[in-house]
Amino acid sequence: MSKPLSIGVAGLGTVGAGVLNLLRENADIVGTRAGRHLAVTAVSARDRRRDRGLALDGLRWHDDPVALAADPGVDVVVELIGGSEGPARALVEAALAAGKPVVTANKALLAVHGAQLAETAAARGAPLAFEAAVAGGIPAIKALREGLAANRLSRVAGILNGTCNYILTVMRAEGREFAEVLAEAQRLGYAEADPSFDIDGIDAAHKLAILAAIAFGRPVDLGAVHVEGIRDVTALDIRLAEELGFRIKLLGIARRTEAGPGAGIETRVHPCMVPCDAPIARVDGVFNAVVAEGDAVGRVVLQGRGAGAGPTASAVVADLIDIARGRHTPVWGAEALASIPSVPMARHVGPYYLRLMVVDRPGVIADVTSILRDHRISLESLLQRGRAPGEAVPVVLTTHECEEAAMRSALERIAALDAVLEKPALIRIESA
Amino acid sequence: MSKPLSIGVAGLGTVGAGVLNLLRENADIVGTRAGRHLAVTAVSARDRRRDRGLALDGLRWHDDPVALAADPGVDVVVELIGGSEGPARALVEAALAAGKPVVTANKALLAVHGAQLAETAAARGAPLAFEAAVAGGIPAIKALREGLAANRLSRVAGILNGTCNYILTVMRAEGREFAEVLAEAQRLGYAEADPSFDIDGIDAAHKLAILAAIAFGRPVDLGAVHVEGIRDVTALDIRLAEELGFRIKLLGIARRTEAGPGAGIETRVHPCMVPCDAPIARVDGVFNAVVAEGDAVGRVVLQGRGAGAGPTASAVVADLIDIARGRHTPVWGAEALASIPSVPMARHVGPYYLRLMVVDRPGVIADVTSILRDHRISLESLLQRGRAPGEAVPVVLTTHECEEAAMRSALERIAALDAVLEKPALIRIESA
Incomplete structure (x- = not known):
């Protein structure tokens, strides 16, 4: 020795x-x-x-x-x-x-x-x-930077914040609202007294920025990450998602977009609807997961504990062992870094879930759908839950792929309709 | 460069x-x-x-x-x-x-x-x-040997053969029998003309022997691996497992057993009943998965494609990149190897599922349960499916933890009972 x-x-x-x-x-x-x-x-x-x-x-x-x-x-x-x-x-x-x-x-x-x-x-x-900086005990950095190094990665996504995942898991399991579950998580020590860093997605954004830099071999670019937290997720949307075959997870997603003038890397942290049968949909409680998609390997999913003394120490000591062995890898995986532009969120393209609280009266649906049509947004499904003439009822819409900018403009007009009673809920649908 | x-x-x-x-x-x-x-x-x-x-x-x-x-x-x-x-x-x-x-x-x-x-x-x-030798594109060797190197691992388990997992998945999804699904898999190219290497567990045993050597830092010991394939798994047992909340998977398991004279490493490949909600239970089709349990990190689960040109090439080229970078790791993870004895299968301790086809007549259950009692095997549940006096009915038993040797002796006596009409089905229950 x-x-x-x-x-x-x-x-x-x-x-x-x-x-x-x-x-x-x-x-x-x-x-x-x-x-x-x-x-x-x-x-x-x-x-x-x-x-x-x-x-x-x-x-x-x-x-x-x-x-x-x-x-x-x-x-x-x-x-x-x-x-x-x-x-x-x-x-x-x-x-x-x-x-x-x-x-x-x-x-x-x-x-x-x-x-x-x-x-x-x-x-x-x-x-x-810095293996311990992302996904705790899961050797995600090593897997991306070395294990999958032969691949051109198209997408890296993950459940990167255990506090958010714990809160969303309890909300779903017990049908409770965000504020109540957060307060309980704080009492149990699963959430900080000042929870903003976790629940507003900042912590996940830090981790995603690091993963994206490694996955695409370019310097870290935190400023490019679009960040939304889980404060606006409601028990109602979790239940409606379930009925549609989805679970709501806070994901960090870095994706290479190939087409047209929007080609580049899109990085975003926000609540997502993922299909119930996707592996990541089943990652519950404080667990983290990282999904990587490569041209040769296909999809690889890693899951484990994302925080805590043991898992974090496991990652720190693994790094020390690499250093002791002289196993060296450049920070972003290569000396020669790529200069791939970041794509702004307005350019994001994907399907959406939209939930409105509207007055149940004739013509409201027509108003909403014609606004979507004006923005060239194509509906995949529309569901009015229950009937209560003159009262508030939820209306759920899912769309085919459309551009974020179009959806934002449409949503602004929809929110301004008299018959729309609350701020609409918008959740992006992810394949997994 | x-x-x-x-x-x-x-x-x-x-x-x-x-x-x-x-x-x-x-x-x-x-x-x-x-x-x-x-x-x-x-x-x-x-x-x-x-x-x-x-x-x-x-x-x-x-x-x-x-x-x-x-x-x-x-x-x-x-x-x-x-x-x-x-x-x-x-x-x-x-x-x-x-x-x-x-x-x-x-x-x-x-x-x-x-x-x-x-x-x-x-x-x-x-x-x-030899990253490509185990679990195809999943960087399992790297994860165990480097990523989790700070841990004392207690157990490594995996779905290590895509052909078996595909067959079991189709059997469950379509309620079909082994021979029929195998023949179809052969036609589709998912199984070899001579399928023994896969379906009799030999391929999984090779991979498990390698994983065990790395997990426990000792030279590979293929001879110590207990091997059973999936030929005897029936559609009936898959259905009964489902009713009990389990899925049947062919797993390779290497576990450190700490207690008593049986202390050492147990390595085994056989069909297992795993809880439906365990991540590994949800790994279907040709996908592979590896679960590692470490004292610091807890449980880490990796899943991805276990075979095919792309995933295998991904692993081979990752190894080449490591060599090009001069990143070196000893074959079994350390120069100084442990000398931990292998534990024979007779010493395995765990819960069991037992399914008998018996003549539906008074006294049969008493005969079966008294044999179990004689071998100090404690029942967890017993279920006779349907009533058909004088005819064959399935009886399903699950046991608390007992030793394999005791179960084997008991099973021999049970199989010899007049009222027991076929070879009993024995499937070990794994926590995941």
């Missing part, structure tokens, strides 16, 4: 403690698989006195995480502080600038500053590894 | 042609991901004159595949001949002995001679890569 690999860990929260524990508990097998002992020798965290249920004796303590980058006894820096700015960013930049390999679970940092960090990593010849 | 990697391909059947085509069609992205051009420069196949719909101009032709190992213009040998003996084995041995990296899709060769080949590969420092 070669000499031990000396590791400095910044951030000793749940994940940081998980990494230290995993390296200790599985030291034997990690050592044989890495070909050398992986030894944490230095740590940094905010509060030295806090009890983490973790023995830190014999480890060098740095109050300033950036000092880990300069510690001559540290071969590899593990950044588990989180956040796209501040000490996390400063540490990763300093470590890469010093030519030190970095392992991080920080999706925000990668999504916001990944393009520049990857350039520094390449210039310094320092690995920058 | 570094200089091109020069590849020699032996075997130009469906998969060989698929590899050549993929390397040509995706030369651009494969080159950027490999960091160098991957160029096939030499080939070998049985019949030089056969039209493969493939331009072979400018490639060196070797009538003897073993000559590829000695060809000084070949950097990496790709073996796609197949079979555990003969030219495939001779070529791989010669290439490794010469210190040349080898990529192969040959599960039989790896399962039968893998222990020795891995030793040669290690001694010569030559990579031996």
Whole structure:
């Protein structure tokens, strides 16, 4: 065996403690698989006195995480502080600038500053590894960047946020509304006190931006991601979806669009209706899933736990083993990057589900359908649920493929109709 | 970019042609991901004159595949001949002995001679890569050996043979019997003229032996795998399974058993009843799936196409990219291998499904259940389907966990009862 690999860990929260524990508990097998002992020798965290249920004796303590980058006894820096700015960013930049390999679970940092960090990593010849940043314990980065590297990928999609998937799963199983289930998830610790990062799709957008960069071999482009969260999903729409043979999932989708002036990469995070029998429709609770479609391999689906100390530590230590073995892959999978334009959401083409609350009176359906016709949107189905003359009833429409811009304009006009009582619900239909 | 990697391909059947085509069609992205051009420069196949719909101009032709190992213009040998003996084995041995990296899709060769080949590969420092040997296009080897390397795995299970899964899927969907569906699968080209290799579980056993070696870091041990195929699965049992909330799948399972004198690795291929809502129960048709359970990561499920030119070529070329990048992993994941004993099937412990055809008369159930009691087998449920005094009726029993040896002895006595009219059907129940 070669000499031990000396590791400095910044951030000793749940994940940081998980990494230290995993390296200790599985030291034997990690050592044989890495070909050398992986030894944490230095740590940094905010509060030295806090009890983490973790023995830190014999480890060098740095109050300033950036000092880990300069510690001559540290071969590899593990950044588990989180956040796209501040000490996390400063540490990763300093470590890469010093030519030190970095392992991080920080999706925000990668999504916001990944393009520049990857350039520094390449210039310094320092690995920058981040398997834990996307889909937790699922080796999704490795699968896309190495396992499916022979493929021209056409699409990568995933359930990338466990909190949203948990909330949607409970809403469906129990027929309850979003706000109520969110409050319960917060009590149970499945959702943060400030849940916006998860439920507004931001976390999923960070992860999708990273996946898209890898799938299509181009620098990460968070700004191009269209983001909608799950706040507007109702129990009614979940039930109607079920009747139509769909489940509602918050997906992140990166797709190569080939045709016409809109050719490029479309990246979007929003609630989707997926067919009940699609594998991804069956991924429930806090589980994550990633679907990749390649020209040679067809469709590959990976699923597993997307968060938590164990799964995240599993991914962090796998990266450390790669570094110990000298298995190196460029950040976006290649040195020579593609320059494929991002396609704006207005150019998205697909089928839609539309649910209106309308006054049940003659002529309303005719008004709605003629607006759709004016925008050249072709109906696939229309269903008025129940009869209640003069009262509010839901009307459900599904369309054939049409352009987002057309749908948006049509929807604006439909929402302005007198007989339409609430903001219409719009959910995009995905093949899976 | 570094200089091109020069590849020699032996075997130009469906998969060989698929590899050549993929390397040509995706030369651009494969080159950027490999960091160098991957160029096939030499080939070998049985019949030089056969039209493969493939331009072979400018490639060196070797009538003897073993000559590829000695060809000084070949950097990496790709073996796609197949079979555990003969030219495939001779070529791989010669290439490794010469210190040349080898990529192969040959599960039989790896399962039968893998222990020795891995030793040669290690001694010569030559990579031996075989992602395509298990689960086709699913990057299962990479996921287990690298992606989940930080975990102590407790269990790996999979749908590893697409032909069997296709037959079982059609039997269930259409309520038809094995022989009829097999004959149809043969007509459609989904099953070989001599189907034994697939339907008797041999192919799945080869793949499972390889997965087990990687999951538990020990040399491959095909002889230890208990193998049963799907010939005895009936439409009746599939229907009864469905009523009990199960699907019948041919699984390969490698499990670490911790308790008592039976501690070790159990490896087995046989029809299983899995809960309908388990992800693996939903993997239908020719698709494959691999489930891995690790102490840190929990359960990870991978699914995709297990065979065919495209998926197999995807895996072969991914291995070539790893070699071009210098990403190296020891054959069984570590240099230092574990010596964990294999556990014989008689020691297997689990719940069972038992279906008897009995004469409907008083006392039969009492005879059957007292035999089970004598063997300390505890019933979970018992169901007699219909009433037809004096005639044959099915009786379905499910048991709590018991030892295979006890179940076998009990079954022998049950089968010998006068009132039991056919060979009882025994199917093991798996949690998933």
